[in-house]
Amino acid sequence: MKVEGVYKSYRQNGWLRKARQQVLHNISFDWQHGECLGIIGESGSGKSTLGRLLLGIEKPDQGRIVFNGRPVTERSVRRDAISAVFQDYTSSINPFYTVRQALMEPLTIARQAAPPSEDEIVKLLVQVGLDGSYLAKYPHQLSGGEAQRVCIARAVSTKPSCILLDEAVSSLDGSVQMQVLELLKELKDTLGVGYIFITHDIAAAAYLCDRMLIIKGGMIEELIETKHLKEVQSSYAKELLQKIIM
Amino acid sequence: MNLLKRLMKDKMAVASLSVVAATLLVGLCAPFIAPHNPNEVNMELRFAGASWQYWLGNDHLGRCVLSRLIYGIRPSVLYVLAALAASACIGALLGFAAGYFRGKVDALLMRICDCMLSFPGYVMTLAVVGMLGAGLENILLAFVLMKWAWFARVIRTAVMQFADADYVKFAKVLGAGHMRIMARHITPVALPEIAVVSSSSFGSMILQISGLSFLGLGIQAPHAEWGMMLNEARSVMFTRPELMLAPGIAIIVVVSAVNFLSDSLQTALDPKLMTYGKPSKAGMNTILPKLRRKEVA
Numbered sequence: 001m002k003v004e005g006v007y008k009s010y011r012q013n014g015w016l017r018k019a020r021q022q023v024l025h026n027i028s029f030d031w032q033h034g035e036c037l038g039i040i041g042e043s044g045s046g047k048s049t050l051g052r053l054l055l056g057i058e059k060p061d062q063g064r065i066v067f068n069g070r071p072v073t074e075r076s077v078r079r080d081a082i083s084a085v086f087q088d089y090t091s092s093i094n095p096f097y098t099v100r101q102a103l104m105e106p107l108t109i110a111r112q113a114a115p116p117s118e119d120e121i122v123k124l125l126v127q128v129g130l131d132g133s134y135l136a137k138y139p140h141q142l143s144g145g146e147a148q149r150v151c152i153a154r155a156v157s158t159k160p161s162c163i164l165l166d167e168a169v170s171s172l173d174g175s176v177q178m179q180v181l182e183l184l185k186e187l188k189d190t191l192g193v194g195y196i197f198i199t200h201d202i203a204a205a206a207y208l209c210d211r212m213l214i215i216k217g218g219m220i221e222e223l224i225e226t227k228h229l230k231e232v233q234s235s236y237a238k239e240l241l242q243k244i245i246m
Numbered sequence: 247m248n249l250l251k252r253l254m255k256d257k258m259a260v261a262s263l264s265v266v267a268a269t270l271l272v273g274l275c276a277p278f279i280a281p282h283n284p285n286e287v288n289m290e291l292r293f294a295g296a297s298w299q300y301w302l303g304n305d306h307l308g309r310c311v312l313s314r315l316i317y318g319i320r321p322s323v324l325y326v327l328a329a330l331a332a333s334a335c336i337g338a339l340l341g342f343a344a345g346y347f348r349g350k351v352d353a354l355l356m357r358i359c360d361c362m363l364s365f366p367g368y369v370m371t372l373a374v375v376g377m378l379g380a381g382l383e384n385i386l387l388a389f390v391l392m393k394w395a396w397f398a399r400v401i402r403t404a405v406m407q408f409a410d411a412d413y414v415k416f417a418k419v420l421g422a423g424h425m426r427i428m429a430r431h432i433t434p435v436a437l438p439e440i441a442v443v444s445s446s447s448f449g450s451m452i453l454q455i456s457g458l459s460f461l462g463l464g465i466q467a468p469h470a471e472w473g474m475m476l477n478e479a480r481s482v483m484f485t486r487p488e489l490m491l492a493p494g495i496a497i498i499v500v501v502s503a504v505n506f507l508s509d510s511l512q513t514a515l516d517p518k519l520m521t522y523g524k525p526s527k528a529g530m531n532t533i534l535p536k537l538r539r540k541e542v543a
Contacts, residue, residue: 057418075421084419086412094413096434105430109420158420 001031001054001072001162001196006063008049008218023049024218027063033161036188036195038205038212038226040240046218047198051166054196055084067162080110083155087167089147093139099125099150100135103157110158124153128183145176149183156187165197169204181207202240214240252514259510265503270327273319282310284317285468293486302492305478314470315492321382321465322472323500326451329386329393334444336390337397342428344398345405355398362395371454375463382465385458389451397443404439408432438515445508449501456497472497 008024023046031037041047052058053065056072070077083106086092093102103124107116122132128149139147148168155163165184169177185208187193199205205212206226214221214237221234232238253259272279282300288308296303302311344352365373374388375381408414409432417427458464459473467474472493479489 052415055415055419057415075423078419079421082419084416086415088412092412092416094431094435097413105417106420109417109422109426154416 001065001067003027003029003031003054003065004063006050006053006060006065008046008053008058008060022218024053024060027215027218027220029213029220029223031162031194031196034188034192034194035211036197036209038202038209039196039198039215040200040202040205040212041215042200045215047200047215048166049218050215051084051164051196051198055082055164080158081160082162082164083158083160084164084166085148085151085155085168087170089144089151089171090139092151093147093154095139097139098135099137099139099142102139102150103154106154106158116157124157125150127156127187128153129179144172145179148172148176148180152180152183152187156191156193159191160193162194162196165195165199167199168197170199170201177204184208249514253510256510256513258506259514262503262507262510265499266507269319269323269500269503272316273324276316276320280310280313280316282313284309284313284470286310293482293489296488303486303488305475305489306482311475311489311492314475315472315496318470318472318475318493318496321459321469322452322456322497325382325386326389326455327448329389330444330448330451333390333393334397334440334447336394337399338401338440340394341398341401342405342432345402346409346424346428346432348406348409352402356402359395359399362392363399365392367392368454371458372463375458380463380466382455382459382471385455385464389454393447393451396447397440400443401436401440404436405432408435438512441511441515442508445504445511449504449508452497452501452504456493 006024006027007022009020009022012019012021027050029037039047039050049058053060054072056065056074056078059073065072067077067081072078072082093099097105100118100121103121104116107120118135121135125131125134130146130149130153134142134146134150139150142150151168168184169180172180181204184195188195188208195208197205197209202212206229209226211223211225212229213223214232214234216236222232222237224232224237229241232241253263286309288304291300291304291308292306294300294304294308300310300312302315305311305314340355344355370392371385371388374391375384378384378387411431414427414431417431422430455464456471456473456476459471460477462474462477465471465474475493476490479486479493483490
């Protein structure tokens with residue numbers, strides 16, 4: 001995936017003024033197959049906006065985002081190549097869907113033909129540490145950790161090459177957060193899937209990511225490999241790093 | 247079918263649904279069920295009391311009150327239901343477009359709705375009737391013209407709540423089309439709100455049409471309508487109160503059943519309640535701790 005000179009702004013509310021709030025300024029980076037790239041920043045830094053642009057569900061004002069040479073805004077490009085896990089597990093699954101239906105949907109859309117078999121669905125659940133007994137459950141009958149595991153199973157179901165994790169562990173409590181991070185690491189090794197991990201938690205990013213893109217105020221502060229994290233140059237990145245050390 | 251099963255667990259819903267379904271069925275089969283021609287005048291039976299031949303007696307022109315009550319279901323309930331369906335469909339179509347696509351489509355549609363909703367409903371209905379003349383068709387047309395904007399506004403708000411949900415974003419990422427997203431992800435979750443506003447609106451529309459017919463602006467004689475039957479019995483309300491009671495009670499029963507059904511529908515369509523059944527006072531005390539316990543991962 002290649003991100004080249006991306007700008008994004010939103011119109012501010014108001015009848016008379018037509019002011020726009022610039023959210024992203026000149027963002028450029030690339031993501032390699034199989035790698036885990038962390039996008040780190042505090043609330044309001046523009047990382048979730050960047051996430052929506054990377055997923056192709058919004059268009060940048062300027063610049064382009066391409067996946068395998070084609071714009072991500074094309075549906076056919078992302079159909080079985082890009083997937084996502086979001087922060088709010090309570091609104092990530094349609095409340096009217098059972099776990100079975102939630103897991104079947106991506107496969108049905110990706111294949112556009114025969115629906116997946118029951119075995120295939122159970123296999124997905126086993127992969128994320130759940131079992132077939134969850135198939136008939138509704139989202140509100142699942143705990144936070146279970147719901148997020150279902151979301152991960154759903155995300156890997158189409159065997160995408162890139163999964164965008166938008167604050168995917170932030171709303172879970174400590175021990176569950178660790179379990180989910182371990183599961184993500186395991187899936188990365190076994191399935192060869194790559195991640196773009198959007199988070200404000202630099203410790204979680206350091207655990208999972210190969211490289212980190214630190215953004216502040218909609219601009220890139222630093223792009224660094226995790227193994228060289230101690231050599232960060234910008235004061236903001238140093239400040240973030242200080243939080244892990246403490 | 248699942249919805250029906252869930253409704254069947256609620257006694258009030260069963261009773262309300264039975265009343266509404268029976269009313270609609272009787273209205274549809276009126277020619278086969280009504281014992282007499284509702285418009286047949288028989289001056290010899292003027293204000294006759296209840297008898298085996300005329301169960302609810304006869305009105306000021308000797309017409310069978312029961313037959314008129316049965317035929318009255320058609321304009322009072324069936325035609326109102328048709329007008330409600332038309333306005334809800336128009337409102338849903340525009341509300342979905344505005345709430346899902348937002349932007350200029352939303353701005354334009356909502357300004358039109360603002361204009362429509364800035365007039366009081368009754369005043370607009372009377373204005374339409376004043377321009378087009380009294381009659382049931384004109385009142386129903388006025389209902390459709392007035393109500394679509396209200397439906398569009400309510401449905402748009404419901405759709406907007408869900409159009410930003412993460413499961414909708416996920417479906418977009420997968421490459422699902424707008425129609426699929428609206429049909430599979432937004433309609434089912436917006437449906438409870440649509441059902442509740444439609445059913446509560448149904449009750450108020452029955453009352454409105456009866457009110458307008460009572461004033462002589464609705465269906466014209468000799469056709470039967472509950473509001474008009476009330477008006478015709480007004481002059482003998484103290485000497486022959488049963489002539490007013492029959493259509494009056496029919497209106498109360500049907501409107502109450504529709505309102506109770508509206509409440510039950512809301513409960514039955516809520517996915518959080520569907521797996522646990524109808525929450526009772528004791529039930530909620532056992533369900534909520536379970537839910538809270540499960541939330542702790």
